[in-house]
Amino acid sequence: MLPVSRLFGYVEIVxxxxxxxxxxxxxxxxxxxxxxxxxxxxxxVDRIVFVALNFLLVLATFLLIYYRFA
Known part of the structure; x- marks a missing residue:
C-alpha cells in the first residue's frame, strides 16, 4: 500500500x-x-437524478474547458 504522499505527490496535497x-x-x-x-x-430518486445530472454537466464543462484551452 502506497502512502498518500507517494500516491498523489506533495504538490497536490499542498x-x-x-x-x-x-x-x-x-x-x-x-x-x-x-x-x-x-x-x-x-x-x-429525483434528488439522486438531479445530483447525478448536475455532476455530469459540471464534469463535462470542466473537461471541455480544460481540453479546449489547454
Whole structure:
C-alpha cells in the first residue's frame, strides 16, 4: 500500500489543502438560511437524478474547458 504522499505527490496535497479546509468548514457549519437547489425535489430518486445530472454537466464543462484551452 502506497502512502498518500507517494500516491498523489506533495504538490497536490499542498495545493488542494485550502479547498479541503473549506469543504470541512462547510461540513462543520451545516446548513444556513439558504435553501439548496436539491431541496426542490421531494423524492429520493429525483434528488439522486438531479445530483447525478448536475455532476455530469459540471464534469463535462470542466473537461471541455480544460481540453479546449489547454
Amino acid at each position: 495545493g488542494h489543502f485550502m479547498i479541503h479546509i473549506i469543504l470541512v468548514l462547510f461540513i462543520i457549519e451545516g446548513v444556513s438560511f439558504y435553501k439548496p437547489p436539491v431541496e426542490m425535489h421531494k423524492t429520493r
